[in-house]
Amino acid sequence: MTQPLIEELGEVIKSPKDPRSFRTLKLPNGLSVVCVQIPHSKKASASLAVRAGHFNDPLETQGLAHFLEHMLFLGNERFPDANEFPEFLSAYGGQQNAWTGSEFCNFFFDCQTRALSRALDYFSAMFMAPLFDESLINKERQSIDSEFRLKEKDELRRLYQVHKTTCNPEHPFSKFSVGNMDTLAESDSHSLKDQLSEFFRAFFNANNMRLTIVGAQPVDELAEMAQHYFSDISSGQENDPKSLEALPLYLPSQLGVFIQVKPVNPARRLIITLPLPGIDDDYKNKTTSFIAHILGYEGPHSLYATLRARGWVNSLSAGGGMSGSGYKDFNLNIQLTEAGVVHALQVAQAVFNYIQLIASSGLEAWRYEEKRLTSELSFHFQETPPAGELAPQLSVNAHHYPIHDVVYGDYRMDGLSVARAKQTLSLMAPERARITLIHGDVETDQQTELYHTPFSIRALTKEELNTLNSPAGTFSYQLPAQNPYITSHVEPYPLERELREPVALIKSDNVTIWHLQDPDFRVPKGHIYLNLESPAVNQSATHFAAARLWSELLIDSLNEALYDAEVAGLHFNIYPTQSGMTIHTMGLSAGQLPLLQQLMKQAWKVKFKRGRFNSVAQQLKHNWQSAHNNQPLNRLFAELNLTLQPCLFSLSDMAEGLNSLDYKGFSQLSSELFNSMGVSALIHGDWQAKTAFELHQLIRDSASGRLTASPPQLQPKRLEPHTHIHRTVEQATGDNAVLVYFQGDNDSAEQQITWMLAQQLLNASLFDELRTQRQLGYVVGSQYFPVRRLPGFMVFVQSPTHNTSALQEHIHTVLHDKIEQLDNVLTLQRWKHAKQTLSEQLTINDRSLRARSQRFWGAIQMAETHFDRNVEMSAALERLQLSDWISEVKRLVIKQPRKIVLLSCQ
Structure with a gap:
């Protein structure tokens, strides 16, 4: 046979x-x-x-x-x-x-x-x-x-x-x-x-x-x-999924409706759901993605810019929503301001007006070609995801696409089907929409059986439908103009010399610039990290909150002008750190220095509008106040960081600090944040050395007179032997949680290796005993937890059924038992396996330019500028013997622990 x-x-x-x-x-x-x-x-x-x-x-x-x-x-x-x-x-x-x-x-x-x-x-x-x-x-x-x-x-x-x-x-x-x-x-x-x-x-x-x-x-x-x-x-x-395709997701009475939902935490969201047929057959053209690109555009005169100028919205995204066999929910997800809640119907009216504008004037070939070119660039210069992310992605893609498109299918855009686009837009009508308002003051008359969510649903009235279908003459939005940043062909700069680690090309006037032209990732892309090292940023919770608000407002003020650059592959972020403020630009290398120049120029001269100050500050305070509600374990992680890390502040203290600042007080405080600073930077990608000197000149021109401060020295809190810090964090609702943390003696390579091996050799058995055998809760785990270079190890459990005393007892009992059993259960063969595994992790290749940039920047921030920490750790691992390791773990966990126990309970 x-x-x-x-x-x-x-x-x-x-x-x-x-x-x-x-x-x-x-x-x-x-x-x-x-x-x-x-x-x-x-x-x-x-x-x-x-x-x-x-x-x-x-x-x-x-x-x-x-x-x-x-x-x-x-x-x-x-x-x-x-x-x-x-x-x-x-x-x-x-x-x-x-x-x-x-x-x-x-x-x-x-x-x-x-x-x-x-x-x-x-x-x-x-x-x-x-x-x-x-x-x-x-x-x-x-x-x-x-x-x-x-x-x-x-x-x-x-x-x-x-x-x-x-x-x-x-x-x-x-x-x-x-x-x-x-x-x-x-x-x-x-x-x-x-x-x-x-x-x-x-x-x-x-x-x-x-x-x-x-x-x-x-x-x-x-x-x-x-x-x-x-x-x-x-x-x-x-x-066979075809049996689903004939079954409507919504009944006629469930379209053209207004839904109100009362959230647990303060929220102001408007979700406009536009039900469409399935889109699997359209993957080669991506019609809905093209429409979402125009609807979600944030550049000048866009739908978002117009609504933001009215003070009604803080963000707008288009195109998300469920998708499956025979159906697609096309969602517009809009974060409203308090004024926007009052004008929610007008916000929705603007959305439907803009959809009509796209249908009448937006289906032009050049618009689709721009989107196709950016997608092709993303495909051409995509960074290989790690194996653990790639396999799940491709196995699902293999269900959705023909096998030859298992990679390209996510990027493929063969051409605009005008007929399909018109048909899709015709379905995006108020009569078929589901408009959901999420706010604490909405009227509800029902509750879901599961999750007990208060809500109401009713048909849109004739008056509401008339408004949604009527032109709003006061809006001045326009369709996007041509994007000047898009290019169809780019190549990396020629390689000057093969170096494997960054070199500090500039060290003068409180400015240090590290540079590496990458010899392996030969693509026209790169990353520039610029840290403005200012002691004022971390002077108090109020200062740090002001710095965070300043960064959000700066991004907000630049978003409209630089949105085309974002679309074309030039990205930036601005965020406060423990030592000051970091500006990070990334993407295609050709435009990054001009982008950074615009960011730096705006940073010192910008005058924020009072309306945007109020909206963004309001959103930040809301986020901080509700960040860990009903997430007790996340609160404990945050509390541990606050206990150990220098120059960090609690979200509640930051919210209170921001609450104390009016527009005038914020303007005064933010103007003083960077009066005195130093600068450290990394420029890593395909740039040649001359670009690092151009960056230095840009910094000197932009920050003249401010470069007077030395970078602060940051050290984590070190616990003494036999220290036992015990702290309870109360919460109104949610599960109980316990986190037990053990700190190492010092930040040597030997100590780091000791705790990394503890995580590797104990994690699986701790999880099995605490979760599967004892059924303490769904969220159970252990983690290697270094603070800067000082190593540590934590075990945590979140439980809906056990109180914190019981959880704490279980953790200590199981952890001590597992460590005491190491002499009997840990064979020499398994020990050698663990060492070899960790050795390979320490010598792992950078999988992408992004990962390598992050590694180098992290080392620079930690003053590990020999870039050989992993070599030191590998040598320490090679020297470590099984009996010595077991003795050391017993000492650090049982005999002389430096320990913090954090509890979260109702």
Whole structure:
């Protein structure tokens, strides 16, 4: 009998600059596979995307797909021990995860490249014969319930549930996707184990899956691994999405409606949802993306600029929203000011007027060509994502696009279909819209059954529809003009010399400029980091708040003038730091110095408008006051940083400081922030050395008379041995949480290695004991946590069921037990594996120009300007012996701890 042959699926379209190799194939069982070689990658990854999600849940067991996602990690016939795979990955510097969406679920892992074959053995077994152990089913139901309860106050989940409640009840979108103890209850007719098995058999088959494997190995070797490990997955039938395409997401009575939602935290949002047919068939043209580009444009005379000038909006984005088989929600998401809430109907009227303007005058070929060129540039000079991100992305793309477009499909724009664009715009009418106002003072008369969100829904009145359809003569918006920054061809500057680390070309007048023309990433792109080192920025919480407001207002004031540059690939950010203020420009290198010149010129001369001061300050205070509401663990992370880091301030103190500043007080304070400063900078990309000297001249010209301060010396708080800081952070609602942190003795390479190994060798077993075995909560973990260079280690749990005393006791008991057991359970072989894994992490190649720039800038900020810290740590790792490490961990955690315990409770 002839063996079925592997089918080659064709070439993958890739950028000429892309160093990766691809091979696509279909195994005899029907499984489509994308193999990707990233040369010299220290990390490998794999992802399996299955066309099955919560849309496929039985009505009587909603959340089953999500529950199955959890259960597949908890043992199978080949590897019954649920801890074996995560412990293996942890030993090889990796991790596993998954997500379940409406129509797809995605399972993925990453690890060191040398461990890929063995990891695929574990991974493939998950999809062949899962155990669905009864005892673990009961425990994991509790984890699912904890996950649901964790998000009960989450604003997005609450809004999402309003969306589900007000859509077609026959459409599967209306189902509850997460699941809880009620929906995942056992029934007399079908046990949960039986239902899991039925769901698995129905959907988890080779024809319904797409596999991506990424590694440094040649693609033929990756293909052999795919065939060896995944050929035994049963074939089955592909889940046909066409049955959904004929089912409307909304009933006629659910269109042309006004929805009001009362949030938990203060909010002022207007969401205009414009329901459209599915867009999967339009990926080559991306009609909705083109329309979103024009609607969301923020340059001069744009819809956003016009509404902002009225003082009605703080932000506007277009094009987001759900998308699936047969439907697309085209959303305009608008952050309103208080005045904008009053004029919400007029804001919506402006949106519909602008849509009509696009329909009548905006469908011009040159507009589409501009968008296509920027997309082509992004594709041409894309930075390779890490293996762990690339595999999940491509496995889902393989479901949506023909295999040759698995990479290019996200960027492809073949031409403007005017007919499709007109049809799409004709559907964007008030009579079909769903207008949602989210505000604390709205009128509500209903509440969702899940998440208990107060809301109301009613038809738009004839008067409202007349207003929305009427021209608003007072608005002066225009369609975007041609973008002067867009170019169709760019090349990197010639390489002067091959250096591997930045050199301080300039050190004078309190200015230090580091430069590196990168020899590896030969693209016409780069990053300039400019740190304005000013002691005044961190003088008090009020000063730091003013600096943050100053940076937001500066971005706000420049946004309109520089939006075309952003569209064309020139980006900037401005933000306060512990030592002053950082300006970061990035993207195509040719225009960055002029961009920076405009930023610096504006920085000292700008006079902010009183109206924008009020709006942006109001938004900042709102964000700070509500940042950690119902997120107790995030509050503890912030509290730990405040305890250890110099020159940081609590969000509440910053909000109070900002509250004390009126427009005049802010103007006075902000004018004094940079009277005296030093400057440190990094220019890294394809620029030659002369550009660094041009940057120096720019700084001297822009900051003349201000360059008088030396950079501040920042040191983290150091705890003494046997220190035990115990602090409680109260909250009004939410789960209880505990964070236990241990600090190292010093910032030596040896101490850093000690704690990094502790995280690597303890993390998996701590997670299993605290979350899976003891069922303390859904959010459980440990983390290596350095503050500047001073190392530390934390363990944390957030729980809806246990009080903080119990959580604290559990953490200490489990941590001490795991450390005391190290002598018996940690073999020499596992120790060598851990050291080798960490060694490879320390010598990992920079995956992109961005990652390398971030690494160099971080080292410069830490005064590690020999750029050899990882070499020192690798040497310390090589010297470290198992017995010495165990003794040191016992001393640091049990015998002489420097410890902080933070509690968050109601």
